[in-house]
Structures are given as structure tokens and as C-alpha cells.
Amino acid sequence: METTKDTYRGDFPFFTNNPDLVYLDSAATTQKPTQVLEATLTYNGAQHANIHRGAYELSIEATNKFDAVRSKVKAFIGASLEEEIIFTSGTTESINMIVSSYAGLHLEEGDEIVLSILEHHSNLVPWQQLAIARKLKLSYMYINDLGIIEPDEIEVKIHDGVKIVAITMMSNAIGVKTPIEAIIKRTHQVGGIVVVDGAQAVPHQAIDVVSMDMDFLVFSGHKMMASTGVGVLYGKKALLETMAPYRYGGDMIEYVEEQVTTFAKLPSRLEAGTPNIEGVISLGAAIDYINHIGMDTIHNHEMMLTQYALLKLSELDYVNIIGTTDIQFKGPVISFNIRDVHSHDTAFILDNAHIAIRSGHHCAQPLMHYMKVPSTARISFYIYNNTEDVDQLITHLKEVRRWLGYGS
Amino acid sequence: MDLSSVYTEIIMEHNQAKHNKHQLTATTHKERGHNPSCGDDITLALTVEDNIIIDAAYDGMGCAISQASTSMMIDLVKGKTVEEAREKVSTFIRLIKGEVNPDDALEALEDVVVLSNIKNMPARVKCAVLAWHTLDEALNNPSE
Numbered sequence: 001m002e003t004t005k006d007t008y009r010g011d012f013p014f015f016t017n018n019p020d021l022v023y024l025d026s027a028a029t030t031q032k033p034t035q036v037l038e039a040t041l042t043y044n045g046a047q048h049a050n051i052h053r054g055a056y057e058l059s060i061e062a063t064n065k066f067d068a069v070r071s072k073v074k075a076f077i078g079a080s081l082e083e084e085i086i087f088t089s090g091t092t093e094s095i096n097m098i099v100s101s102y103a104g105l106h107l108e109e110g111d112e113i114v115l116s117i118l119e120h121h122s123n124l125v126p127w128q129q130l131a132i133a134r135k136l137k138l139s140y141m142y143i144n145d146l147g148i149i150e151p152d153e154i155e156v157k158i159h160d161g162v163k164i165v166a167i168t169m170m171s172n173a174i175g176v177k178t179p180i181e182a183i184i185k186r187t188h189q190v191g192g193i194v195v196v197d198g199a200q201a202v203p204h205q206a207i208d209v210v211s212m213d214m215d216f217l218v219f220s221g222h223k224m225m226a227s228t229g230v231g232v233l234y235g236k237k238a239l240l241e242t243m244a245p246y247r248y249g250g251d252m253i254e255y256v257e258e259q260v261t262t263f264a265k266l267p268s269r270l271e272a273g274t275p276n277i278e279g280v281i282s283l284g285a286a287i288d289y290i291n292h293i294g295m296d297t298i299h300n301h302e303m304m305l306t307q308y309a310l311l312k313l314s315e316l317d318y319v320n321i322i323g324t325t326d327i328q329f330k331g332p333v334i335s336f337n338i339r340d341v342h343s344h345d346t347a348f349i350l351d352n353a354h355i356a357i358r359s360g361h362h363c364a365q366p367l368m369h370y371m372k373v374p375s376t377a378r379i380s381f382y383i384y385n386n387t388e389d390v391d392q393l394i395t396h397l398k399e400v401r402r403w404l405g406y407g408s
Numbered sequence: 409m410d411l412s413s414v415y416t417e418i419i420m421e422h423n424q425a426k427h428n429k430h431q432l433t434a435t436t437h438k439e440r441g442h443n444p445s446c447g448d449d450i451t452l453a454l455t456v457e458d459n460i461i462i463d464a465a466y467d468g469m470g471c472a473i474s475q476a477s478t479s480m481m482i483d484l485v486k487g488k489t490v491e492e493a494r495e496k497v498s499t500f501i502r503l504i505k506g507e508v509n510p511d512d513a514l515e516a517l518e519d520v521v522v523l524s525n526i527k528n529m530p531a532r533v534k535c536a537v538l539a540w541h542t543l544d545e546a547l548n549n550p551s552e
């Protein structure tokens with residue numbers, strides 16, 4: 001295995017400021033390159049003005065910059081229309097918007113929603129609460145021992161009458177990908193629509209919403225090197241047009257009279273109030289940065305690291321990897337446990353060696369319950385990680401059991 | 409940080425010891441406590457008779473600190489009155505907050521004072537105090 005050259009790490013001041021840190025938690029949030037940091041600094045320090053407001057030049061320029069990002073996002077995910085891109089505060093808000101302004105409007109008592117057991121709480125609790133409030137049926141597609149949803153499960157669970165299927169493209173908890181094409185195809189066969197949670201997939205693989213025929217796709221900026229507090233809701237125009245406004249206020253109106261209001265067209269109708277302008281600008285800069293490196297390069301680099309880490313971990317007989325180790329079915333996320341050791345102790349001991357990993361239930365309690373693993377340790381990679389990070393992890397993992405009083 | 413101040417021998421012994429980890433037959437108080445962030449999840453069961461905790465046990469899962477703290481607490485409060493146990497809970501919480509020093513807590517908490525190092529580790533404070541908060545809740549809510 002060749003070791004990686006740090007072609008891109010130098011772009012990230014975070015690593016210059018934390019030279020001893022091994023950061024293995026990009027599935028939670030990513031670090032930002034200078035290109036992104038500078039884009040927000042320039043906007044805040046030299047160009048800050050509100051958008052869609054003043055007739056003065058600065059405001060017009062800010063508006064242009066903001067709108068340019070919409071077109072970048074459109075191209076990035078292969079959408080056909082700019083107005084199909086709605087800026088939100090993140091995946092969570094995007095999902096809540098779909099749940100209350102689309103599903104809440106169109107579903108009736110007895111209608112069925114299907115999720116997968118892999119879902120993050122943010123793609124589960126909103127649907128569950130809607131189901132309770134509106135007496136909908138809520139079902140789950142389950143996984144096999146490798147964490148994979150099998151074809152039969154898709155056929156059986158997505159049957160005639162299912163109205164909405166909400167599904168992640170990649171599990172944040174165990175790093176397994178879902179058979180998204182098959183799920184979309186089946187859902188359309190039965191006349192339902194698919195809400196795709198792309199929080200973990202969009203930062204790491206090329207997406208084409210049109211060729212994949214996604215109805216809705218949601219994702220967060222902060223998992224792809226942009227700021228926190230910005231995200232995207234993509235929807236087919238015909239679907240977005242049937243959504244009720246999610247919030248009322250400025251920017252989303254056409255004419256307001258004392259007793260009545262007419263609303264603006266898409267995308268403004270779904271973007272009330274002053275948006276996170278600097279967040280949107282950072283998202284644009286992050287997309288530029290990803291395009292500059294190339295999504296294929298990013299993907300290949302991370303999957304090489306994933307393969308390398310899986311190999312090294314498999315050499316430790318007390319490490320139990322959760323889910324498949326076939327990288328064909330994986331993103332750059334590995335979940336594991338050390339025999340007899342709780343993941344919190346693993347993470348704590350690694351933290352003491354300046355290695356940042358995640359531990360716990362990864363906001364997927366129903367999944368953990370289903371797999372009967374109360375918690376796991378999780379590592380995840382991005383473009384700035386290298387094989388040395390993995391080597392350091394392995395070195396210190398070897399100490400964990402000893403600290404807890406076990407021989408090796 | 410020196411990990412040996414956390415993973416001390418006695419803490420590791422209690423983490424692995426199972427003498428307090430089982431079901432109780434006669435239970436007068438039962439309470440579940442959990443740390444969502446860490447995944448510690450314990451259920452504490454007590455048998456209180458004539459105001460004395462005559463038996464106590466726990467069940468559940470969690471990190472070494474939460475498990476050891478639970479086990480040590482049970483050893484400490486068994487045979488004590490409800491008021492004494494409450495007093496110990498409050499002393500322990502103050503110890504972990506750094507409001508009382510280990511020497512002054514030694515009489516009340518005995519070998520449990522080894523957990524006092526946790527006060528310097530914000531990531532582990534919740535693990536250490538879980539059992540104690542759960543005990544307090546349990547004593548406030550007798551079953552039936």
C-alpha cells in the first residue's frame with residue numbers, strides 16, 4: 001500500500017493550528033480549506049450587504065453572489081432548474097420542511113410512509129411524529145447482518161399504496177450504502193415519492209438527481225467543508241410547487257395587504273427572511289474546491305484510506321467491525337468495537353493521544369437497538385486524511401485494552 | 409492527562425466485577441438512568457426495609473467509569489439508611505464538582521474518592537455521576 005502524499009492537507013489551516021491532531025470525525029463535520037474561509041471573510045469584511053433589498057451596488061453584488069451559488073449547487077447535483085434548489089439551515093431543516101409542508105399537506109389518515117432502520121434521527125423523528133399526529137402508517141426496511149437492505153425487503157416493504165419513502169444514501173452510523181437506485185425505482189413503480197437523505201453521500205460521491213430520478217434530496221454544507229447552518233433542499237419543481245410555505249415573512253412574498261398576501265415564486269417562496277448569506281457563499285466556495293480537486297479524486301482517496309484502515313483493523317483480533325467490509329457497499333466511514341470495551345472508553349483513550357473519533361449511538365438509536373450493539377466507535381475520512389492518520393489510530397488502539405485491565 | 413489517574417486498578421476491578429450486576433428478587437425501588445451522549449444506560453434496583461437499604465443491584469451497559477462508579481456506589485450504600493445514602497450522593501456530586509476535596513470526603517465515600525480525578529475530565533463527569541443521580545431519583549420514587 002503506497003502512503004498518500006498530502007496534496008491537499010496544506011489547504012486546511014486547521015491542521016497547521018493543530019499539528020498533533022489526528023482528525024477522524026468528518027462524518028460529524030468537516031474542516032474547511034482556506035478557499036472557503038477566505039470566501040466568507042471577503043464577503044463579511046468587504047462586501048457585506050443584505051440581498052434582494054437595496055438598489056445600491058453592494059446589495060446587488062451580494063445578491064448576485066448568493067444567486068450564483070444556487071446555480072453551482074444545481075450543476076453540482078445535476079438538477080435541471082435553479083428554482084429547484086432551496087437553501088435551508090441544513091439537512092435537519094430540509095427534512096422538517098418536506099415533512100410539514102409536503103407530507104403534512106398531502107398525506108391522509110392511513111397512508112403509509114417507509115423508512116429504513118439505518119436512518120439518522122433527523123430522517124426518522126420528523127416522520128414518526130407526523131405519523132403519530134396524522135394517524136399514518138410508518139414501516140421500516142430492515143438490514144441483513146452486513147447492514148445491507150436486501151432486494152426482497154425493498155419489494156415487500158415498498159408496496160402499492162406507499163406514499164413516501166425516506167431513505168439515507170449512506171448510513172452515518174455504520175458507513176453502509178443503501179441500494180438507492182432500486183429503492184427509487186420500486187417507489188416510483190408503486191406511485192410513491194422518494195426523499196433522499198444525502199448528508200453522508202453528497203460530500204463524497206458524484207450525484208445526478210435527474211438521471212437517478214430523485215424526488216427530493218437533502219444535505220448539509222458543514223459535512224462538505226462549508227459553514228454550519230447552511231444546507232440544501234432539492235425537489236422536483238412540480239413537487240416543490242405543491243408545498244405550503246414553511247415559514248412566513250420577508251422575501252417570500254409578492255404583495256402584502258392588511259388582510260391577504262400573495263406569495264413569491266420558487267425558490268423565494270420557501271426561503272423566508274434573511275438567509276445565511278455567508279453560509280451560502282461558503283457552500284459555493286466548497287463546491288468550487290471540490291470541483292477543483294475533482295469528486296473522483298476525493299472519492300478514490302477516501303476509499304483507498306477506508307480499505308487501508310479495514311485491512312489494518314482486521315489484523316487486530318479484538319476489533320469487531322460493524323457491517324460489511326466490502327468497500328463496494330461502503331462510504332468512508334468505519335464503525336467498530338473493541339472486545340470488552342465500551343466505545344466511550346475507546347474514544348477517551350484515543351483523545352488522550354490526540355486522535356478524534358466519534359463514539360456512542362450516532363443519532364441512530366433504532367438502528368443500534370436493531371443490531372443489538374449499544375454503542376460503537378466510529379472513524380471517518382475526507383480528502384485531508386492520510387495513511388499516517390490510520391497508522392496512528394492503530395498504534396493507539398492497541399493500548400486501549402491494556403488500559404482497561406485486559407492482557408492485550 | 410495521565411490515563412492511569414482514570415483507569416486505576418480499583419476502578420478497573422469494579423468495571424469487571426459482576427457482584428453487584430444482577431437482578432433483585434424483592435425490589436422496593438427501581439430507576440433507569442442514561443447518558444444519551446455516551447450510551448451509558450443502567451437500571452438500579454433497591455430493597456429498602458425499615459428505612460435501610462438492605463440490598464441493591466444494577467443492570468445495564470456503559471463505559472468503564474459509569475460501570476465502576478455504579479458498582480462502588482452500591483458497595484457503599486448497602487446497609488445504610490436512606491438519609492445516609494442521600495448524604496453520600498450529595499457528597500459525591502460535590503466531590504466531582506470540585507466543591508469538596510477528597511480528604512474531606514474520605515470518611516463519607518471511602519474508596520469511592522478515587523473517582524475524584526474525574527472532576528478534571530469534562531467528557532467523563534456524566535459517566536461518573538449517572539449512578540448517583542439515579543440513586544437519588546430511585547429514593548424519591550418508591551415503586552407503588
Ligand SMILES: Cc1ncc(COP(=O)(O)O)c(C=O)c1O
Binds near residue numbers: 090220
Ligand atoms: C445521514 C444523516 N442525516 C442527517 C444528518 C443531520 O444533519 P444536520 O445535523 O447537519 O442537519 C446527519 C448528520 O450527522 C447525517 O449523518
Ligand SMILES: [Zn+2]
Binds near residue numbers: 446
Ligand atoms: Zn460513559
